[in-house]
Amino acid sequence: MPRQLEVRDVSVAYGAQPVVRDISFTLGAGAIGCLLGPSGCGKTTLLRAIAGFEPVSSGQIHLHGRLVSSPGQTLAPERRRVGMVFQDFALFPHLTVERNVAFGLRDLPLRERHERISELLRLVDLSRAARQYPHQLSGGMQQRVALVRAMAPRPDILLLDEPFSSMDADLREQLAREVREVLKRDGVTAILVTHDQLEAFAMADKIGVLGGGRLRQWDSPFRLYHEPADRFVADFIGQGVMLPGRVVDQMRVETELGAVSGRYPHGLSPGRSAEILLRPDDLIHDDASPIQAEVVSRAFRGAEYLYTLRLGSGTRVLCLVPSHHDHAPGEQIGIRLGLEHLVVFPADAPSPTIEGGTLSVVS
Amino acid sequence: MGQASATTGIGSARLWRVGVIGVALLLALPVLVVLGYALVPSQEVWQHLAETVLADYVTNSLLLMIGVAIGTLIGGVGTAWLTSMCQFPGRGVFEWALLLPMAMPAYIIAYTYTGMLDFAGPVQTTVRDWTGWGYGDYWFPEIRSLPGAAIMLALVLYPYVYLLTRAAFLSQSLCVLDVSRTLGNGPWRTFFTVALPLARPAIVAGLSLALMETLADYGTVQYFGVATFTTGIFRTWFGLDDAAAAAQLSAMLLGFVFVLIAIERFSRREARYHHTSQRHQAIQRHRLRGGRAAAAVAFCLLPLGLGFLLPAGQLTVWAFTVAETRLDADFLRLVGNSLQLAALAAVLALLLALVLGYGRRLQPTRSVSAAVRLAGLGYAVPGTVIAVGVIIPFAWLDNSVDAWMRAQLGISTGLILSGTLIALVFAYLVRFLAVALQTVEAGLGQIRPSMDEAGRSLGLRPGRVLARIHIPMLRGTLLTAVLLVFVDVLKELPATLILRPFNFNTLAVRAYELASDERLADTAPAALTIVLAGLIPVIVLSRSITRSRHAKTA
Numbered sequence: 012m013p014r015q016l017e018v019r020d021v022s023v024a025y026g027a028q029p030v031v032r033d034i035s036f037t038l039g040a041g042a043i044g045c046l047l048g049p050s051g052c053g054k055t056t057l058l059r060a061i062a063g064f065e066p067v068s069s070g071q072i073h074l075h076g077r078l079v080s081s082p083g084q085t086l087a088p089e090r091r092r093v094g095m096v097f098q099d100f101a102l103f104p105h106l107t108v109e110r111n112v113a114f115g116l117r118d119l120p121l122r123e124r125h126e127r128i129s130e131l132l133r134l135v136d137l138s139r140a141a142r143q144y145p146h147q148l149s150g151g152m153q154q155r156v157a158l159v160r161a162m163a164p165r166p167d168i169l170l171l172d173e174p175f176s177s178m179d180a181d182l183r184e185q186l187a188r189e190v191r192e193v194l195k196r197d198g199v200t201a202i203l204v205t206h207d208q209l210e211a212f213a214m215a216d217k218i219g220v221l222g223g224g225r226l227r228q229w230d231s232p233f234r235l236y237h238e239p240a241d242r243f244v245a246d247f248i249g250q251g252v253m254l255p256g257r258v259v260d261q262m263r264v265e266t267e268l269g270a271v272s273g274r275y276p277h278g279l280s281p282g283r284s285a286e287i288l289l290r291p292d293d294l295i296h297d298d299a300s301p302i303q304a305e306v307v308s309r310a311f312r313g314a315e316y317l318y319t320l321r322l323g324s325g326t327r328v329l330c331l332v333p334s335h336h337d338h339a340p341g342e343q344i345g346i347r348l349g350l351e352h353l354v355v356f357p358a359d360a361p362s363p364t365i366e367g368g369t370l371s372v373v374s
Numbered sequence: 375m376g377q378a379s380a381t382t383g384i385g386s387a388r389l390w391r392v393g394v395i396g397v398a399l400l401l402a403l404p405v406l407v408v409l410g411y412a413l414v415p416s417q418e419v420w421q422h423l424a425e426t427v428l429a430d431y432v433t434n435s436l437l438l439m440i441g442v443a444i445g446t447l448i449g450g451v452g453t454a455w456l457t458s459m460c461q462f463p464g465r466g467v468f469e470w471a472l473l474l475p476m477a478m479p480a481y482i483i484a485y486t487y488t489g490m491l492d493f494a495g496p497v498q499t500t501v502r503d504w505t506g507w508g509y510g511d512y513w514f515p516e517i518r519s520l521p522g523a524a525i526m527l528a529l530v531l532y533p534y535v536y537l538l539t540r541a542a543f544l545s546q547s548l549c550v551l552d553v554s555r556t557l558g559n560g561p562w563r564t565f566f567t568v569a570l571p572l573a574r575p576a577i578v579a580g581l582s583l584a585l586m587e588t589l590a591d592y593g594t595v596q597y598f599g600v601a602t603f604t605t606g607i608f609r610t611w612f613g614l615d616d617a618a619a620a621a622q623l624s625a626m627l628l629g630f631v632f633v634l635i636a637i638e639r640f641s642r643r644e645a646r647y648h649h650t651s652q653r654h655q656a657i658q659r660h661r662l663r664g665g666r667a668a669a670a671v672a673f674c675l676l677p678l679g680l681g682f683l684l685p686a687g688q689l690t691v692w693a694f695t696v697a698e699t700r701l702d703a704d705f706l707r708l709v710g711n712s713l714q715l716a717a718l719a720a721v722l723a724l725l726l727a728l729v730l731g732y733g734r735r736l737q738p739t740r741s742v743s744a745a746v747r748l749a750g751l752g753y754a755v756p757g758t759v760i761a762v763g764v765i766i767p768f769a770w771l772d773n774s775v776d777a778w779m780r781a782q783l784g785i786s787t788g789l790i791l792s793g794t795l796i797a798l799v800f801a802y803l804v805r806f807l808a809v810a811l812q813t814v815e816a817g818l819g820q821i822r823p824s825m826d827e828a829g830r831s832l833g834l835r836p837g838r839v840l841a842r843i844h845i846p847m848l849r850g851t852l853l854t855a856v857l858l859v860f861v862d863v864l865k866e867l868p869a870t871l872i873l874r875p876f877n878f879n880t881l882a883v884r885a886y887e888l889a890s891d892e893r894l895a896d897t898a899p900a901a902l903t904i905v906l907a908g909l910i911p912v913i914v915l916s917r918s919i920t921r922s923r924h925a926k927t928a
Contacts, residue, residue, distance in 0.1 A: 064827060088830040095831040101824035105846045115832035164833065 014073070015040040015200040016061070016168055021070035021080075023053070023060045029068065029224060030056045036219055036229040038168075038202065043194060045203045045215035049247065052221040054204045055172060061202065062095055062170050063088035075167040094161030094169040098176055100153050102145040108132070108156050109141040115164040131159040134193055150178060151186065158190060162199060169194065169201040175210055187213040208248055220244045236290075237352040245288045245354060250317075252328045253286040255358060264355055267324055268294075268302055268346070273353025288354035291317060291329040296336055300345035304328070306338050320346065390836065391742055394733035397726055398745035401804050404763025405755055408628060411621035419619040423610065427601060431623070435589065435602045435630070438524055442588045443581060445528025449677040450535025450584075451577060455565060456674060458543040461659035462667040468674040470916030475681030476533045477908030479865045481593020482885065482901045484526045486685040488597070489692070489894035491517045518598040526598075527588050529681035534587075535580035537915070542576030543569060561660060575641040582638035589630055590756035592868035597889060603627040604758045604868060611872075617766055624759040635754050686905060692898035700899050709903060712880040715795070716863040719802040720810075723859045724852060726803065727810035731818050732840050735826070746811070753808035757801070757869035764801045764873060768792040798873040805869065806862045810855040817851035818844065857910050864907050 016038040023031050031053035038044045046054040059065045061072055063079065063086055072080035074093070079086040094115075102111055109128055116124045132138045135155035145153055154174060161169055174190070175183040191214045194201050205211055211218050212232045219229040220243070228240040239245035242253075256266035261276040264287055271287060279285055296318075304320035307327060311334065318330045318338070330346060338344050456462070457469045475483075491497050491514075498514060501507070516522065546569060554564040570577075592604040603623060611620040662670050726749075734746045752760060768791040776787045791797050821844060829839040845852065867882045874883060881900040888897045 062827070062831060064830075087835070088827070089833045089835055091831075093831055095827065097824040097828060099822060099824055101822065101828040103825070103828075103843060103847070114829075117833070160828075161831070166831075170831075 013040050014038070015042070015075055016044075016202070017071075017073040018057075018061070019071045019073070021057070021060065021072060022068045023056050023065050024068040025056075031060075031221070031224045031226075033070070034221075034226045035070075036217075036226060038200060038217065040200055041195075041198050042216045043191060043201045043203065043214060045205060045211040045218045046221055047205060047208060047211045047218050047247075048221035050206055053224045054206075054221045057221070058170050058172055058202065058204045061168070062093050063091045092164070092167045094164065094166035096154075096157050096161045096169070096171040096174045098173045100145075100157040100177075102153055102156055102160070104145055107142050107144055108137060108148070111145070111156055112160045112163050114160060127163060131163055134196065135159050151182070154178070154186070158193065162194075162197060167200070169199050171201060171203045173205055174203070175205070175207070183207060184209050184213045190214060220247060222247065237354075239288065239354060242356055245356075249290060250329055251288050251290045252326075253356070254289045254326060254328065255284065255286055255324075258283050258285050258355070262353075264353065267322055267326065268348050271348060271350050271353055273355070277353065277355040279355060279357060284358040285355050286358050287350075288356070289328055289350075291331040293348065293350045294320075294328060294330040294346050295349040296330060296332040296344060297347045298345045300347040302346055303343045304330075304346050306340050306342050306344060308340055309338070318344075320344070388737075390729075390733040391737045391739070394730050394737075394742050395745045397729060398749040401726075401749045401752060401807060403767060404760050404801070404804050405628070405751065406763075407766050408621050408624045408759055408763040411618060412625035414618060414622070417616070417618055419610070419614055419616040420622055423606075423619060423623070427606060430601045431603050431606045434520060434595075434600055435627075437520055438527070438595070438600065438602060439585050439588055441521060441524025442527045442531060442584060445524065446532040446535045446581060446584045447577070449528065449532035450580060451539050451570075451573075453532075453674050453677065454536050454539035454543055455569070456670050458540050459565075459569075459660055460662050460670060462662040462670040464671055464674075465659075468678065470912075471678055472536055472674060473533045473912045473916055474678060474683075474909070475530045476915075477905050477912050478530045478682060478685060479593065479867070479882070479904060479908070480527050480530050480587075480591050481597060481867055481882075481889075482689075482897075482904060483530055483681070483685050484523070484594040484597050485885065485889040485894050485897050485901065486688050487517050487522075487526065488889075490684075490688055491515075520598075520600050523591075523594050523598045523600050526594050527584075527591060529677065531584040531587050532677055532681070534583040535577060538576040538580035538583075539573055542573035546572050575644040578641040579638050582634045582641070586631060586634050586638075586754050589627060589634070590758075590868075592756070592758055592871075593886060603630075604756055607758045607762060608868075608872075611762065617762070620762050621766060624756075624762045627756060627759055631754050631756070635751075686902075689898045689902045689905065692895040693902045696895050696898060700896055705899055708879055708881055708884050708900065711878065712864055712882070712903075715798070715802075715880060716860045719799050719806070719863045720856045720860040722799065723803055723807050723810040724814070724856050726807055727814040727855060728840065728845075728852075730807075730811055731814040732836075732844065734815070735818055736836055750808035750811050752804040753806065755805065757805055757866055758872070760801050760804050761869040761872035764797055764804070764869075765792055768797050793873075793875055795875060795878070798870065798875070801869045801873050802859075802863050802866065805866070806859045809858045809862055813851060813855035813858060814848075817848040817855075821847060854914055857914065861907050861911050865904055 014037045018034055018036050021031070021034045022029055034057060036044070046057060048054045056065060060067050060080060061074075066085040067080045067082060069082055071078060074091060078084075079091055103114065106114070109132075112128050112131055113124060116127060119127065128141075129138065132141055135158065137152060137155055137159075140148060140152060140156075145156065148156065157174070158171075171190075175186050178186060187210045203211070203214055215232065217229060218232055218235055220227045220235060222243040227244045228235060230238075230240075235244060235248050239248060245251060245253075254266050254268070256264040256271075258277075258279045258281050259265050259270060260281050261278075262274075263270050263272045264277075264285055266287060277285075304322050307319045307321050309319065310317045313334065315334050316332050316336065318332055320328050320330055322328060336344075453468070453472050457465055457472065489495055493509070501512070501514070505512070550568060550572070551564055554568045555561075559567060589603065591602075592608070595602045596605050596608070603626070607620050607623045607627070610616055610623055730746045730749055734742050769789075772787075772789045772792050775790060779785050779787045825843055825847075826836075826839055829843045830836075834842060864880075865882060867886055870880055870883055871886065874880070879887075881904055885897040885900040885904070888894075888900070
């Protein structure tokens, strides 16, 4: 796959204050990437640097083989061939849908322009709204207009800045899948910025997790979840608990719930204390298991319960259980490990808190 | 470097910065010239002024300001409280109608009242008819006096206080007022202990605007024979023929103005911290009945009647009586002159305001923001001062060019700039750019930055973004800006008097000349035309008031 976007050692600073530091990644033609992270992590700044709205303080950005940003040299946004979809859509209120989409197609002959517009409007099922004004459309329709307006001039890359954040939460994932469909059908290379991991999973081929201004991991959604590179990623992606243990050898760690082994060497020396990442689906409820834990609390999720359990040592863990297993707080239930990926961190690092949970880990 | 700016995204914005700072410096030139004269060592004439009339100028200006302050405070705050917090018959009409006196330039109301109240006028005639008295049998207050001037100015300037105070009352959280009531304070106590202190910054801001206008007034004080700074500048310039002394008087007047600006700025900043709540409930107005309702109606009717209805009615009557003789080709030429001049200045002001406002949007750096503020400063500067500040450098430039041309080519170019419409239009731009600028900046502020970025990412350069996105989106706002400047230019008197080309007359100048000849009824057609034009911004303002009210009840 040819490299459509290459970000090399890029830092962006506001004044003397660096916002993102030493970011490097590449994106192949036709791929969809995502910059994921909590608010204030610098993901939008990085996106705006790629668009040309922010200068870089060090490093280089190449678009389609062309150097577009380096310190002191910032190609103007209007000359970069980037398309951008904004958080608030930024549709021009004084223009119809058709003319919004036509806005970036000034240089095309009239006939081709019309063909491109009708092709795009068909793609997002908006042909009938062509003559309407943005305020006459629903939020979802406005978003599709914003999407095809940015796609219309066939940009080298499409940048989407939290495009679903103004949508209802239960619609976001579905919309993200629809947008992915449209982008893939048109062969567009795109980068999405979001703080919502479900959105990122639904849309992206490659996801970069940003924390504290740095790119923590640039990887596939599957590997981000199952093989996080550091505690920040482990903490940010999905739910989970750090379970204390002791390193047995390069492949194994001994814990309160038994010995666990991985497929790759983890690099810690035997005998030292460590922590392993335990996802709620790594723990299986099994009445026959000799290991018992006390139910502390539970959250009903429809098909399943998310139980918070207290182990004998007092450590709290999360466990996902089909919802017909109905246990009240205070009850003891049997559990066993069903770990497929062993993720080990040295124990001396500070403990993370758990994303989305009310529980903080005591180790 | 040239290559760098061609590829740098911020590069084309750099051009805008140069433009903004250039325009701002040009517009600040008159004020800078006048301030520069404050540093020039005093001359004989100045000594003479200081020994004789300067004390009068200061005293009279201060007394006038005190009088106007009392009048505008009582009228402005009282009516603002009644219309925003109480319910009485006609309240909805008063809400916007109380702005009508803004359409009346002070000098025109002064001419009208002089005509109504002098010995041969309708009021004194009626008194004599009733009582049978003759000339000298009775005492009648002299309107052409300092108190008279203060009353005239207060009658047309109280809407500034009314507008800002009303907005402050409406933004006060009702809960705060309710708390006061539940703690045992009656409505009057609540007004004085809670509502008034909370609105104080807004009141002070409105008052300083009214006082700036008071200092800027020339027509009223000149006609009433009150010696203030503005009349003093005229007299020094034309009577004593001393530009330097006139400029020094101007600089001193500017000192007063800057104090007012500082007070106004400070109050506005403070006002932001006096917002007690983000949530605004629909106001539950206190219903007045019987005598109280009648008193409220009378209180609101008084400034409205005296400040607009009565003088406008008198002007209409006069206009009809003199219509046959005055509405001739001469009058039409006058209207044509005024409209063309005002339209030209208004369109230029809009263009400059767009350059400054959009330039600041592109490059919100400290230097650009300071430049934009500098360009907007002229609004506080009296027209007389601006005229002095324009004529001095223009005359110098004309003389230098003339001298050079004569020395080099033996041709005399004479006056190219001073005494032409260029000088006059430039003075209007200096004085009224702020009006357009405020409107344009408020409009641009409504457009989210993502609109600019969407345009840029779709291949437009900054200038084209302005032309294809902002200007079409702001069409209504831009029209408002043009109208506001247009009307202000139409009403302007002192700068026009000083800078107009020989034999070039406008409506305002004609009204001034006729009034000086004591042909007060003959001023009516010109005066009434100015008042009618002055209604335009009042309508704009009252529409925004009704809109905000609908928004609040929605």
